[in-house]
Amino acid sequence: MKIPKSHPRYLSLTAREKIAKGVEDGITSLAGLAAHGRGEAFDYLLGEKTTKPAGESIEAAAAMMLLAKSLVISVNGNTAALIPEEIAELSKIINARLEVNIFHSSKKREIKIKGHLLKHNAKEVLLPKKSAKIRFISSNRRYVNPGGILKADVVFVPLEDGDRTEALVKNRKKVIVVELNPLSRSAQKATITICDNVIRAVPLLTKTIRQYKIYSKTRLQKVIKGYNNKKILKEALKNISRNLAK
Ligand code: PTJ
Numbered sequence: 001m002k003i004p005k006s007h008p009r010y011l012s013l014t015a016r017e018k019i020a021k022g023v024e025d026g027i028t029s030l031a032g033l034a035a036h037g038r039g040e041a042f043d044y045l046l047g048e049k050t051t052k053p054a055g056e057s058i059e060a061a062a063a064m065m066l067l068a069k070s071l072v073i074s075v076n077g078n079t080a081a082l083i084p085e086e087i088a089e090l091s092k093i094i095n096a097r098l099e100v101n102i103f104h105s106s107k108k109r110e111i112k113i114k115g116h117l118l119k120h121n122a123k124e125v126l127l128p129k130k131s132a133k134i135r136f137i138s139s140n141r142r143y144v145n146p147g148g149i150l151k152a153d154v155v156f157v158p159l160e161d162g163d164r165t166e167a168l169v170k171n172r173k174k175v176i177v178v179e180l181n182p183l184s185r186s187a188q189k190a191t192i193t194i195c196d197n198v199i200r201a202v203p204l205l206t207k208t209i210r211q212y213k214i215y216s217k218t219r220l221q222k223v224i225k226g227y228n229n230k231k232i233l234k235e236a237l238k239n240i241s242r243n244l245a246k
Helices: 010-024 028-047 050-067 077-083 082-096 106-119 164-171 185-189 198-212 217-226 228-246
Strands: 071-075 097-100 127-131 156-159 172-180 192-194
Touching: 010 028, 010 050, 010 127, 028 228, 050 156, 050 172, 050 192, 050 228, 071 082, 071 164, 077 082, 077 198, 082 097, 082 156, 082 198, 097 106, 156 198, 156 228, 164 172, 164 185, 172 185, 172 198, 185 192, 185 198, 185 217, 192 228
Parallel strands: 071 097, 071 156, 156 172, 172 192
Antiparallel strands: none
16 A cells, blocks of 8 residues: 555555565564554654663663674564665674574474575575474574574564563573563563664664764663663653553
8 A cells, every 4th residue: 555655644654564574574473463553552652763761771782783693684574674785784784693583483484484584685584494493482583503593692672572582691692672562571571672663773773873883892881881771661660651641
């Protein structure tokens, strides 16, 4: 469907079209539609903009990514449909590996997601292998790539189910998530939670990394030290209740 740019809900409707097309093209799971709807509801409550606390999380995430020894960006069916080019650009600017990791098991969909990312300028995309597993999780998401998530010290997970965030943390990895719902398990368990829409957060993260590239290691460590994820989550909830009270 062609959405006129003048439509007051142009951005939201365009995102819906991308997710629906993702399902048609075999990239996004059907459950991904429901997950997107939940995200939309929280985005509405957050005012559909990047809030100040989300901005702080983006700064801390940029610093953590620049300090990472082995950084991997984990991509599922929703992220691939919504922001394939932005994810490819982020991976290049920070020298991170891209790895497909999906909840709803399907080899065919993993390959389609990989192809879709490559078509949108990704350099290389890893797929999970049955030979490599992370501990503390039983879903399809336990399978990872031995050169990717398995050995990563920092994993960036734009929108996610909570199980794997928790498992990745238990596997001693630093986990940065983008999650609109501050109450969700991934938001609560992550090392850094960017409470924002991936559509806005990922380009902002790329921009911040570009700015921070000239920072010294000590300065980047200071940014992380001054960051408190629990406080950020509380502020996100306060923002939601303020918007509801208005
Ligand atoms: O491709 P697959 O098989 O890996 O499936 C992907 C989904 C997202 C369906 C899967 O990971 C899943 O079931 O996730 P959940 O548990 O539904 O959680 C997804 C979370 O993403 C929800 O808590 C939403 O609030 C959040 N979300 C949805 N859309 C966005 C979002 N967060 C940020 N930006 C969005 N655009």
